Amino acid sequence: MLFNTLQYFIFLPIVFIIYWWANNKSLKLQNILLLIASYYFYACWDWRFLFLLIFSTGLDYYTGLKMYDASTIKSKKFWFWLSVVVNLGFLGVFKYYNFFAASFADFLSHFGFQVNIGTLEIILPVGISFYTFHGLSYVIDIYKNRIEPERNIVDYSLFVSYFPLLVAGPIERATHLLPQLKKKRDFSYYNAVDGLRQILWGLIKKVVIADNCALYANAIFDNPESHSGSSLVLGAVFFAFQIYGDFSGYSDIALGSSRLLGIELLKNFNYPYFSRDIAEFWRRWHISLSTWFRDYLYIPLGGSQGGMWMKVRNTFIIFLVSGFWHGANWTFIVWGALNALYIMPSIILNTNRNNLEIVAKGKFLPSVKDFCHILLTFGLTVIAWIFFRAASVSQAFLYLKGIFSNSILSIPENLPKMELLLCGCFLLMEWLGRENNYAIANFGKSWYVIFRWSFYLFLILMLIYFGAKEQNFIYFQF
Numbered sequence: 001m002l003f004n005t006l007q008y009f010i011f012l013p014i015v016f017i018i019y020w021w022a023n024n025k026s027l028k029l030q031n032i033l034l035l036i037a038s039y040y041f042y043a044c045w046d047w048r049f050l051f052l053l054i055f056s057t058g059l060d061y062y063t064g065l066k067m068y069d070a071s072t073i074k075s076k077k078f079w080f081w082l083s084v085v086v087n088l089g090f091l092g093v094f095k096y097y098n099f100f101a102a103s104f105a106d107f108l109s110h111f112g113f114q115v116n117i118g119t120l121e122i123i124l125p126v127g128i129s130f131y132t133f134h135g136l137s138y139v140i141d142i143y144k145n146r147i148e149p150e151r152n153i154v155d156y157s158l159f160v161s162y163f164p165l166l167v168a169g170p171i172e173r174a175t176h177l178l179p180q181l182k183k184k185r186d187f188s189y190y191n192a193v194d195g196l197r198q199i200l201w202g203l204i205k206k207v208v209i210a211d212n213c214a215l216y217a218n219a220i221f222d223n224p225e226s227h228s229g230s231s232l233v234l235g236a237v238f239f240a241f242q243i244y245g246d247f248s249g250y251s252d253i254a255l256g257s258s259r260l261l262g263i264e265l266l267k268n269f270n271y272p273y274f275s276r277d278i279a280e281f282w283r284r285w286h287i288s289l290s291t292w293f294r295d296y297l298y299i300p301l302g303g304s305q306g307g308m309w310m311k312v313r314n315t316f317i318i319f320l321v322s323g324f325w326h327g328a329n330w331t332f333i334v335w336g337a338l339n340a341l342y343i344m345p346s347i348i349l350n351t352n353r354n355n356l357e358i359v360a361k362g363k364f365l366p367s368v369k370d371f372c373h374i375l376l377t378f379g380l381t382v383i384a385w386i387f388f389r390a391a392s393v394s395q396a397f398l399y400l401k402g403i404f405s406n407s408i409l410s411i412p413e414n415l416p417k418m419e420l421l422l423c424g425c426f427l428l429m430e431w432l433g434r435e436n437n438y439a440i441a442n443f444g445k446s447w448y449v450i451f452r453w454s455f456y457l458f459l460i461l462m463l464i465y466f467g468a469k470e471q472n473f474i475y476f477q478f
Contacts, residue, residue, distance in 0.1 A: 216419055
């Protein structure tokens, strides 16, 4: 069930009505109904993988209790490692087995050994990387004595499988989401309206921006050798808009849907393309994943406490692991390594915390210096996205070679004027709303009602007009 389909917008109002009806009955009933809705939502993808989700949930629930009740450190470690190994084992088999098998066979072939390692004909369960990280954070926090285990199986199951975040995040923490599930939620008209507004903006990002940019970007990336350098640049830029509109659009729909139900999720994007350096970009892009790796990998490895060598080493580790988390392909690992190289100057010079506030806060225009830094950061990010999008590392290098040719100064063939106009208007809206939770959070609130609703109607008509290009969300494959 995609967020950008009619099926979802039949499902969501039904859940909304039943959910708030149950609010007058009991919290337990409300959570049971929400859990059933979440399992139905997931089963719409492939009902067989629902059993994997339930097994993973039950494993972490049980091992969490056993760790907390363990009488010895040895017993506590046993249950902890059981959960970690089984969870990562499932993730490894479904997501990474074929990659390792093929890579090992290729490695042996360089030494003259031809081996035939069998691969698995299996489908990657949607959302497995996300709900696995939900469970891992939970068991790690119990193991580190940060939280006590949740003894209500319904509440814990809902924490793992809550449908707005189930298949593509944000990656929630038990400390943030579970307390909200255990207390009575009161309906807020303001939050509901704001949630609908955020859903609308998320759909604009996905349907109008991402899906339109995808048409041009896909045509360029699928056949890069037949395009000029300028077209390759435009294709890479359009992919940058596509992946941002696609993923942040999903997050906005997820957060907005959850606000309709009185539950606040973690903010996942904070205008990353207005960042002035790579460190700031990674504080604003896929925030829930970045902070997950910071808290559960970077800091346990020693963080920045062991001198410059440890800081550099740990930074490379989290970026390489982050790349590998995205997919079983060398392109993602190179993408992670490239971002690690990008951020090294600010790590070494200790300037990675220089830009904590949004750019040009309280002003209409940025300074010339900030503008140049934004352009440079965006340009470096676009280059990295080429590796993320390319089918192979060799194709990515061929793409870059094509960019840095004499034809880079030519006018792109088949110039997509409509898409350029849409991206320009989108950037303007994001810039004007960059100090808000999402771009149109306060847009038009001071207008007369008829003008404000005319603006919303215009956005809805845009969705209807461009809705025929329906495409899957990119991050569903991760």
